[in-house]
Amino acid sequence: MxxxxxxxxxxxxxxxxxxxxxxxxxxxxxxxxxxxxxxxxxxxxxxxxxxxxxxxxxxxxxxxxxxxxxxFNKDDQLGLALLTREHINKLIIQNQTNSVISMNKMNNIQTINNSTQPRTVTTALPLK
Incomplete structure (x- = not known):
């Protein structure tokens, strides 16, 4: 194959x-x-x-x-097989927005990971 x-x-x-x-x-x-x-x-x-x-x-x-x-005329292909400037600009903005959102999510995860104390036997078991 x-x-x-x-x-x-x-x-x-x-x-x-x-x-x-x-x-x-x-x-x-x-x-x-x-x-x-x-x-x-x-x-x-x-x-x-x-x-x-x-x-x-x-x-x-x-x-x-x-x-x-x-x-065929290349102008007929705009929006079908070829991207227009408007499509390209829209894709650039969309990619930039997605990058910012991804970075924010990663920062939030790092903040959560840094704020939680690792559990050990002494911190997991209550003292009597």
Whole structure:
């Protein structure tokens, strides 16, 4: 499975890359085998394209390549595959806020840990 995932990963390196994954082995028709593939591959596997004949695979590949071969404008991709400046600024603010919250939680935990006295036999047992 690892070798199959490596081969598939070599075909797609960037956002503008596309490729066809043909896993021509009956093992990949079984769900228990497909679940061993990485998540990014599993998310692209659709039940409609599992256990196809050779002819059906060729037809699906042709449709996909025709669709992907169409020219596209990068401006059309803003907000879908590309982030706008507004999205980036929002993400920066969100990350900064999350960092501050995490630091506050860590400081609170350290304060609690420092304020509790470690228990020993002499402090745990009441004196009579």
């Amino acid at each position: 690892r070798h199959a995932a490596q081969c598939l990963g070599r075909a797609i390196r960037g956002k503008s890359d596309y490729g066809i994954m043909i896993l021509a082995d009956k093992r990949y028709a079984r769900a228990d085998k497909r679940f061993k593939l990485p998540g990014w591959i599993q998310s692209q596997l659709q039940d409609a394209f599992i256990n196809l004949s050779i002819e059906e695979s060729i037809q699906a590949s042709r449709r996909f390549l025709r669709l992907m071969g169409q020219p």
